[in-house]
Amino acid sequence: MKKILGFALFIGFIQTMSGQANFSRKDSLQGGLRPERTAYDVLHYDLNITINPKEKTISGYNDITFKTVETTSTIQVDLFENMQVDSIIYQNKKLNYSREFNAVFINFPNPIQKEVTEKSIRFYYSGKPTIARHAPWDGGFVFKQDNNGKDWIGVAVQGTGASLWYPVKDTQTDEPDYGATIKVAVPNGLMNVSNGRFLGSEDLKNGYTRWDWEVKNPINTYDITVNVGDYVLLHENYKGLDLDYYVLRENEAKAKVHFEEVKPMMDCFQSKFGEYPFANDGYKLVETSYLGMEHQSAVAYGNKYLKGYLGSDLSGTGVGLSFDFIIIHETGHEWFGNSITSKDIADMWIHEGFTQYAEIVYVECQQGYEKAMTYAKGLQKNVKNDRPIIGNYSVNSEGSGDMYPKGALLLNTLRHVINEDAKWWKLLLDYSNTFKHQIIDTETVIAYFNKESGMNLTPIFNHYLQKTTIPKLELKTVKGKLAARWTNVDDDFNMAVDLTYQNKTFRIQPNSTWTTTKVKVKNIIEVAPKLHQFFIEYKLL
Numbered sequence: 254m255k256k257i258l259g260f261a262l263f264i265g266f267i268q269t270m271s272g273q274a275n276f277s278r279k280d281s282l283q284g285g286l287r288p289e290r291t292a293y294d295v296l297h298y299d300l301n302i303t304i305n306p307k308e309k310t311i312s313g314y315n316d317i318t319f320k321t322v323e324t325t326s327t328i329q330v331d332l333f334e335n336m337q338v339d340s341i342i343y344q345n346k347k348l349n350y351s352r353e354f355n356a357v358f359i360n361f362p363n364p365i366q367k368e369v370t371e372k373s374i375r376f377y378y379s380g381k382p383t384i385a386r387h388a389p390w391d392g393g394f395v396f397k398q399d400n401n402g403k404d405w406i407g408v409a410v411q412g413t414g415a416s417l418w419y420p421v422k423d424t425q426t427d428e429p430d431y432g433a434t435i436k437v438a439v440p441n442g443l444m445n446v447s448n449g450r451f452l453g454s455e456d457l458k459n460g461y462t463r464w465d466w467e468v469k470n471p472i473n474t475y476d477i478t479v480n481v482g483d484y485v486l487l488h489e490n491y492k493g494l495d496l497d498y499y500v501l502r503e504n505e506a507k508a509k510v511h512f513e514e515v516k517p518m519m520d521c522f523q524s525k526f527g528e529y530p531f532a533n534d535g536y537k538l539v540e541t542s543y544l545g546m547e548h549q550s551a552v553a554y555g556n557k558y559l560k561g562y563l564g565s566d567l568s569g570t571g572v573g574l575s576f577d578f579i580i581i582h583e584t585g586h587e588w589f590g591n592s593i594t595s596k597d598i599a600d601m602w603i604h605e606g607f608t609q610y611a612e613i614v615y616v617e618c619q620q621g622y623e624k625a626m627t628y629a630k631g632l633q634k635n636v637k638n639d640r641p642i643i644g645n646y647s648v649n650s651e652g653s654g655d656m657y658p659k660g661a662l663l664l665n666t667l668r669h670v671i672n673e674d675a676k677w678w679k680l681l682l683d684y685s686n687t688f689k690h691q692i693i694d695t696e697t698v699i700a701y702f703n704k705e706s707g708m709n710l711t712p713i714f715n716h717y718l719q720k721t722t723i724p725k726l727e728l729k730t731v732k733g734k735l736a737a738r739w740t741n742v743d744d745d746f747n748m749a750v751d752l753t754y755q756n757k758t759f760r761i762q763p764n765s766t767w768t769t770t771k772v773k774v775k776n777i778i779e780v781a782p783k784l785h786q787f788f789i790e791y792k793l794l
Contacts, residue, residue: 276648279354283331283414284597284649286426289358292325295422296371298433302419303461304481306404306440309396311336312379313438315420318431320371326364330357331416331423332378338420339377348374355416355423376420383417385409388543389553392417397542399483399501404443406481407541407553412598412651415474426596426692428471432534438463439481446480446499448472448551449534468534468550471690473594476549480539491516495535504540504558511558512538514580521618522588522611525678526685530592538580545579547586547608554579568631572616572624585611593688598651599644600695602718606642606660613665626785629665632658633788638721643695653721662788663717669786670713670749671706672760680705712746717788726750726763728780729794735772735780737763741790751783758783 295317302313317330332338333355341348341359349360365372385393385408392413399405408418416423435447438461444454449468456462468477485505487498496515500508515538523529529536534550544563546553556563556579566573589611590604609632617625635658642659644652653659668677684701699714716724722741729736735754739746747764754774761770774780782791 276645280648282354282356283423285647289327289329290422290424292323293319293321293328295319295427295429297429297431300419300433301436303438304406306396306406310381311418314375314377316373316375318371318373321365321367321369324364324367327358327360330359330376330420331355332357332420333383333417336378336380339379342375378420389546394418395543400503403483404481405542407543408479409543409546411475411546415477421474423474425473425594425598428473430471432468432470433472433477435466435477436463437479443481444484446484446539446551447478448476448549470531470534472549473591476591478548478551480541491519494519494529494532497535497537499537500540507558514577517619518581518584518615521615525614525681526588527682530587530689545583547583547590549591552583567635568628569634570627570631572628576615581612581615582608588685592690594692596692596694597646598649599646601651602642602656602660603693603698605656606663609657609661610664613661629662630785632661641721642718659717666788667710667713712743713748716742716746724748724789726782726789726791727794728777728791730774730777731769733773734769735774736767736769737761738767739763739765750787750789752780753783754780
């Protein structure tokens, strides 16, 4: 289990109790923490399965090695209810179990005492996993064929849950301390690519070949993956980091050229966020039939070798067509999401907001500050303000999709509130290193940014994460001087902002009541906030 830091914001409890959303027992079983989950800590998964493309089935087992944190007779392991539990073996004997929705409650004949030596169960299972219709937005398997008629299979389950396809403690609060082994048998002539390092393959003499992989780092359970296809490997070592690209045979030449973008990206991200966090597991891009997913050390790539997002620019500025969105975004998750993980998916902005901000950072590394701010401002049009970014805790509930653009724009705003780039880049680098390979929550993020900036940024975080309005700056003149206030905000909101007037820039720090500044203004129409730096609205009165 990664070290878990902090605790959920009280707002999540309020949202749930106030009836803003209705959640079921099934949601609580999937998203909540109860003694059957918290009593044990997973140390390692050893997954050994066979995938039958013709029947679209999985069969095999997962060896789950764990230690007890509290004395317990029952643990919860998760497996979607459409999948069959064949048997669960402990010390060469079958265990009794019961099922409730996707939860499997496993009963031991005698209590396992707290902090005893490592224990292991072998969980046999089989069945037809859920098929995704629109991966990666809905969870499930993708069974397709390449242009040569070869099977091409992938899986994406973020949000839906890894228990969709294998038995697992399906919560972001617990990652296997010592990583996982993923052994996947597929029909001869196909290859499986999973996380970490390739250990070797074995012809099983039954028409199938098993491909063995091992990831040594703790890993989000939704990151564990399979990629089955007629792949070829492109390999190189860049500044000590192994870069492996598994691409369809037909795309080998194209990939050699297109994936050159990985090198400047790695240079940028490692300079801003610290060393690639899974160097001993290597870095891979694996071509998939679906758009992409941040599978740790085996990033799924399906952007069809195009710039932008499938050839379009999410920012609408033209800047987004200067890089491959999927390479940059999904690799950014190696730092934000895979290394630093949110305890509850209600706090997934910790993954998505920081990673979309990494796109802005990459643009600045490559093209400079002004282009980066152009890209950032363009992202504003994608904010819907439909729901709060933070979801409901303990019920497997994500917040609004605004966690992507609005989360990134929150960080860009904070950079300019801090208003000292050396401090900002150090803060961001230290954040990445301090919480490397750890599980955190929103409150931990806020506390860290407050401490390292020496500022009280809590009201700013709270507004952008919890509200569906954008801070509005109202400006007017009072006896020839500029007066300002924030509206759509709580009383404690007093964010600093930069304005321009007659080609000069100055800073004010309004609050929620009218405050007259010392700035002399003749024509209020000439006053304008720097809207590429701060995600705000404004009104001249």
